[in-house]
Amino acid sequence: MPLLTVTNVSKTYHLDRVEVSALSEVSLEVRPLCFTVLSGASGSGKTTLLNLIGGLDRPDKGEIVLNGSPLGMLSDDARSDFRLRHIGFVFQNFNLLPVLNAYENIEYPLRLTRTRPSVRTRRVRDLLEAVGLTGHARHLPGQLSGGQRQRVAIARALATSPQLVLADEPTANLDSHTGDAIIGLMRAMQRDFQTSFVFSSHDPKVLAEADDAVLLRDGRIVSITRKSEAEQSR
Amino acid sequence: MNTLSLAFRNLLRNRRRSFATLLAMVIGGVCILLFGGYVHNITFGLQTGYVRGGGHLQLQHRDYFLFGSADPTAYGIADYQQVIDVVKHDPVLAPMLTVVTPALQFGGIGGNFAAGASLTVMASGEVMEDQNAMQTWNDYGFPDAPETMALTGTSVDSIVIGTGVARLLQLCTALKVADCPAPPARAPGDGAPMPRDVGLLVAGDAAHDGAAAQDAASQGTTELELLAATISGAPNVARLKVIKAEAQGVKAFDDAYIGMHLAQAQRLLYGSATPEVTSIVLQLHHTSQIAAATARLRELLATSLRDRPLAVYDFGTLNPYYGQTIALFNAIFGFIALLIGAIVLFTVSNTMNAAVVERTVEIGTLRAIGLRRGGIRALFVAEGLLLGTLGAIAGVLVAVALAALINHSGLTWTPPGRVNPIGLHVRVWGETRLLLGTAITLTLVAVVSAWWPARRAARLEVVEALRHV
Numbered sequence: 175m176p177l178l179t180v181t182n183v184s185k186t187y188h189l190d191r192v193e194v195s196a197l198s199e200v201s202l203e204v205r206p207l208c209f210t211v212l213s214g215a216s217g218s219g220k221t222t223l224l225n226l227i228g229g230l231d232r233p234d235k236g237e238i239v240l241n242g243s244p245l246g247m248l249s250d251d252a253r254s255d256f257r258l259r260h261i262g263f264v265f266q267n268f269n270l271l272p273v274l275n276a277y278e279n280i281e282y283p284l285r286l287t288r289t290r291p292s293v294r295t296r297r298v299r300d301l302l303e304a305v306g307l308t309g310h311a312r313h314l315p316g317q318l319s320g321g322q323r324q325r326v327a328i329a330r331a332l333a334t335s336p337q338l339v340l341a342d343e344p345t346a347n348l349d350s351h352t353g354d355a356i357i358g359l360m361r362a363m364q365r366d367f368q369t370s371f372v373f374s375s376h377d378p379k380v381l382a383e384a385d386d387a388v389l390l391r392d393g394r395i396v397s398i399t400r401k402s403e404a405e406q407s408r
Numbered sequence: 409m410n411t412l413s414l415a416f417r418n419l420l421r422n423r424r425r426s427f428a429t430l431l432a433m434v435i436g437g438v439c440i441l442l443f444g445g446y447v448h449n450i451t452f453g454l455q456t457g458y459v460r461g462g463g464h465l466q467l468q469h470r471d472y473f474l475f476g477s478a479d480p481t482a483y484g485i486a487d488y489q490q491v492i493d494v495v496k497h498d499p500v501l502a503p504m505l506t507v508v509t510p511a512l513q514f515g516g517i518g519g520n521f522a523a524g525a526s527l528t529v530m531a532s533g534e535v536m537e538d539q540n541a542m543q544t545w546n547d548y549g550f551p552d553a554p555e556t557m558a559l560t561g562t563s564v565d566s567i568v569i570g571t572g573v574a575r576l577l578q579l580c581t582a583l584k585v586a587d588c589p590a591p592p593a594r595a596p597g598d599g600a601p602m603p604r605d606v607g608l609l610v611a612g613d614a615a616h617d618g619a620a621a622q623d624a625a626s627q628g629t630t631e632l633e634l635l636a637a638t639i640s641g642a643p644n645v646a647r648l649k650v651i652k653a654e655a656q657g658v659k660a661f662d663d664a665y666i667g668m669h670l671a672q673a674q675r676l677l678y679g680s681a682t683p684e685v686t687s688i689v690l691q692l693h694h695t696s697q698i699a700a701a702t703a704r705l706r707e708l709l710a711t712s713l714r715d716r717p718l719a720v721y722d723f724g725t726l727n728p729y730y731g732q733t734i735a736l737f738n739a740i741f742g743f744i745a746l747l748i749g750a751i752v753l754f755t756v757s758n759t760m761n762a763a764v765v766e767r768t769v770e771i772g773t774l775r776a777i778g779l780r781r782g783g784i785r786a787l788f789v790a791e792g793l794l795l796g797t798l799g800a801i802a803g804v805l806v807a808v809a810l811a812a813l814i815n816h817s818g819l820t821w822t823p824p825g826r827v828n829p830i831g832l833h834v835r836v837w838g839e840t841r842l843l844l845g846t847a848i849t850l851t852l853v854a855v856v857s858a859w860w861p862a863r864r865a866a867r868l869e870v871v872e873a874l875r876h877v
Contacts (some may be wrong), residue, residue: 230871230874231871250781251780251781251782254775254778254779254781255778255780257777257778258778258779263773269769269773269776269874271770271773271774272421273414273417273418273421274417282777283778285410286777286778287778330777
């Protein structure tokens, strides 16, 4: 059974008086515990599809169901709560809260879920250790390198143990060496924390890591390449 | 990381802007508090003056207030001592009273026969010991020492007059009144020349009058003749010793005022008849007791004093100028507070709007993570609340310090209706209502100012916010 089902989803943006079709009749199934990459040229609809999957935006048409919950039926507050508990986000520009240190940034979603302090502390420490930043817990984002910030962002995305982590071009603002390391970390975290990752990228190295690769062009899915379970386990 | 803590850190992010906003709030708060303290001082100063002079309450014939000044003897209080005794010994009123004293006011014609001058005067007969006791009332802690009435310990025919009366009756030289010009010499008329024998007679009279006036002046005291209508309507004249001229602040009053002993005033108006008074003055310990004292007096007027056609008036009713002055200053204070409130509102609103624009991506991130719209709204309102609270606290502290500085600076001013300058005093410390009111209002204004930008932030679409450059 798929973790995520996207059925006939379309999205059109209105720029001044011009209508731009970002997605057209897109259907997709994301398998659980998979590393799914959306690829395609700039403007192909990757980010739009990620935003719709993440419940950040509403489709004009079609339906998105995550783990049995149709996102279109949820109110704004319910979608916020759903995101908080079921979806993690990693952004291209890291998007850490600048007034919070690394520890507090990871802790923030757990505070929103009103997790008990002792549980919170243990979880944040585990995540800091997993991303290799135990010694940087009290550093503000401005005191961290790009790679370190993205590690904090990954840890924050996994804080509430979501079923799905969405990452929009997570290596775009990193040098290739750091980008490789981040991809490796995400892959490891996906396996260790038993979650699914969907992210957009046109980096060939990222595509090589993908279990499922979805190619988009002009708002439509052109191809879906899936690795077999045997290939995945390798 | 609770909302308030996050809001506080956000304020510290742009310290210069937050400081400028705080400064605007502090200046606004200080202006409101200092002017409010000044208005309070005026209010208490005026009140103290009126209460020392005419008490908190007066019992008068019920028609005296409207019609009495034309014919005071027709509206006198007969057997007033019995009324005073009832009031003084009433178990409810007695604990509230400091002074109960009779007073008699009437109009007449004052003349300086020696100078050939006369004018219409307003005389007030009072019991000097009681008046001196009333002068000690100082419920608001003014630093000035109580004044002793000039007529204290003088003979019953002694009087005090306004400096205007002294000037008009040409008594300034004898009374050593400063800045008191002599009347200009009259130009000769345009008529036919005066016959020689009449001219000699006038010249002789003038020489005699001048000599008499000079004689009076040289004695150090001078005399004034006061003509008034007795209770029977007949004219009566008293020759009185003027011991002092005192400036009265308001020119119309200064040009007509005569203060005298009650016994002398009663002798002039009532002669051998039973004397009466036009009012019984009651001074209370505290102004806040007026309502209770008035209610009790009305009870007495309806019971033990029911055969008396008396009414109770408070000092505000008797002195409409007091209420008008307070209303004027309150209106100015309200206008200034409104103006400052508007400035604070726009300053905080501007700051919060700038913060929303600067932190648009951050708002998108928080929403993406799972913070509801209400959470975003609460975050920005909390920033407004913190700005307001800090601004209000700092404003209060600075205002208290500045007020103390002003109060010890030795600056003076002359309030309306007074002659001599008094120390400039700004009442801020201890004025709980003013302090709390200003602080709470400033905080509320800051919260209200933040609410609209907060609402705007909360209504941002997540995708648009994340895309913001």
